[in-house]
Amino acid sequence: MSYPHRHLLAIEGLYPPAIQHLLDLAENYVSLNRTGKTQRDLLRGRTLINLFFEDSTRTRTSFELAGKRLGADVINMSVASSSVNKGETLLDTAATLNAMHCDLLVVRHGQSGAANLLAQKVGACVINAGDGAHEHPTQALLDALTIRRHKGKLQGLQIAICGDVAHSRVARSNIHLLSAMGARVRVVGPPTLIPGPITRLGVEVSYDMREGLAGADIVMMLRLQRERMSSGLIPSAREYFRFWGLDHEKLAFAKPDALVMHPGPMNRGVEIDSAVADDPVRSLIAEQVEMGVAVRMAVLDTLARNGARHD
């Protein structure tokens, strides 16, 4: 089996052939999507539930579209998360989902490990759409697909991941995936947002954009949450932008053909300058969204086939 798992909970622990399989299949879906030929019968009769405990427009819509293109019945459940009901609703909901005979469950939750916990309690195949600061595997897959389509490979590329690495699931999943596929990853940001032990994941660390971006083929920016200012990790948005925000001046430290990515939603003028974000030559941000749908179709397709084997 090319992807020998029942769920997609994390990139860490996946073997390169499994990643390769998902990327190759996603590539097919990019072409199919562009020609308008879709396989509307592949997931016919299957139920896909988008269970979102955190607000998300982009990821939820992307999964919804992917599911519908493959013919699944798609249901969106948004559970407003509050500090009061904590995780209670998570497992209460799991019981409900089991009763509904859901086949594919896409879950986003503010707590690390929430998708793992659900996977133990539900009968469905679980796809982690982001759990706390742990992982966001489909984001890493779509980022890798985007890079591969532009650079022709992942092996040997120099990738700079910049910003709030400490709180970023996107960063963790990308570090695991890109390293597994032979890219060299460097993380760049202020010392308070780069956890020291991150080097144990096989990345280089730099606190300076000039040094960190040197030789980079890809500059991947991370979203900075406003609450990082109030919790004393950085003093202000304008200071952050001055030293770690990506503008054309800092982008010039990277390779001349370096490309810019961002998982969205962007804080323009905080971690990224609009002139860079909207630069048609350097920015891949819009294309990332397109790749997102294809990658999620590949994941749903793969898990549905594997799940059928388990039934």
Place this chain on the structure above:
Amino acid sequence: MTDILFTQARLIDPASATDLVGNLLVRDGKILDLGNNLGIPEGATIIEARDLVLVPGLVDMRAAVGEPGFEYRETIKSAATAASAGGITSLAVLPDSKPAIDDPALARLLRARGEETGAITIYPYGALTRGCEGDEMAELGLLREAGAVAFTDGRRALADARLMRRILAYARHFGARIVQHPEDPSLAAGGSATEGELATRLGLPGIPAAAEAIMVARDLRLAQLSSGAIHFAHVSTAESIELIRRAKHDGINVTCDTAPPYFDLNETAIGDFRSYAKLSPPLRPESDRLAVVAGLADGTIDAVASDHQPRDADDKRYPFAQASAGGAGLSTLLGVTLAQVHSGSLTLDQAIALLTHNPAKVLGVDAGTLAIGAKADLCLFHPTRVWQVEAGKLPGKAQNTPFDGRAMEGSVIGTWKNGRRVFA
């Protein structure tokens, strides 16, 4: 009550430096005699104890029992069942209940509730501050009169250095030791695992291991400043153990204990977000675990306590960072400690001292000895018999063991409280 004669047992009593194979006679709930030349009194119940070890009933110096306020997790009755199955006959109970044990009447109530079980003596801790909230000194003198053996805010560290200094000085007058949960609360805020590679990989908010050493270093200085007596609960890092080792050498009045998870498990027990391995302090890297073992072996660590924190399934059924911290520990206390004997890190006498005489001495209570005339609180165990820990099948109510599935070597055969058998 008929006499009980244990025959051919290995008798270990660290309090009197006794370690011999012989008989022990119990009459009227007290130890009447022990040695090699005891006659068999008429009508005595004979307990053949060849190849078994007879030691004082274990003194567990740190446990929560659910009462008052958390009876859904554990009651004194269910805790007594678990304690008896673990060979424990004396239990020092934490005061951070609901309400907190900050009133003399509550301390008396806990003692009485322990008596009612007939199986355990409860030694209540008094609250260090009112409501264990860290703001105002509790009525240490009145609580002491009511039987509080020492003072602590339980799982909560006293953050205020000035208040800690004053309490250390004040409590000295009443001859009471102050027990601190050594963890700087501002560094620990929001954290759920030891900061490091594992927490980074899992995306869990970390607590730096230094949060423990920082608090230990501060309180050692405050104990010195106030000539008070300080005790650190569940020490778990190499750095804090080294600080205590040096402080003892320098003559500071300091003692400490640790709990089985900190010398038997390391942080990898968290695995894939296993909330049953979520403890406070959090499990540490292997290097710290080894330092805890070394601290037990060289006597820096005075006692091993169960650190029993009962939780029900719902408390633990959350994503890791939101799950309640704490592990059940009463019935596994002896078995996990014996593992250090089997591995050669401790002698059997050392292990028994850590579970009986030493904690009794730290708390200043009359327990944990086989002295002639002492109450017959006894634990009889097979040193190598094998069993397996299974969450869901532990004695007592709390099933939240971090040792689920662990094979144990050494099991309790019987427990006696005041000469009455309470576990068989």
